[in-house]
Amino acid sequence: MVRKLALVFLVIILGILNWSIYTKEKHLTDGRIIFLELAPVDPRSLMQGDYMALRFNLANDIDEAFPQKNEQHFRNSVDASDGYVVVSLDDRNIVTFKFLYKDQALSRNEILLRYRIRNGSVKFATNAFFFQEGHSKYYESAQYGQFRIDDSGELLLVAMHDKELNKLGPVEK
Secondary structure (H helix, E strand, C coil), X not given: CHHHHHHHHHHHHHHHHHHHHHHHHHHHHHCEEEEEEECCCCHHHHEECCEEECCXXXXXXXXXXXXXXXXXXXXXXXXXXXXXXEEEXXXXXXXXXXXXXXXXXXXXXXXXXXXXXXXXEEEECECEXXXXXXXXXXXXXXXXXXXXXXXXXXXXXXXXXXXXXXECXXXXX
16 A cells, blocks of 8 residues: 555656646747846856856846835835836847836736845846856856746746857857
């Protein structure tokens, strides 16, 4: 009986894991491509081993949109909880902040992006870009993060790009 129960739980766990993988893969292939401009970060943490610390200008815009910006307010405010931001896209799919979403109607060129507040800071999908050891030189000119966005406004970081939106990284063979 214990073996059958363990087998049932194993099948359930494997099913959940495979569903999670399937949804992320679908997000990566079907999601709309957008670009978020990088904001400067502490130079000492820009390249830390095999990853690059990330912060986005859009996060700074969201910080500024809250009426009180001190850290204590940000951590305790009901207004500073996870939410959505309305952005517009230019002809190259670069994101521009419009306003914080509160059930407003969106115009044709506006979309919603989900953000999260963690430790008093605005986060989108990730705050780091990981790369292979020894490849930091490929990403030193990064200006934009390329994301895939799904219908619910969730973002997945795909790649880093320079100011002309050229993809950065080693040449793929």
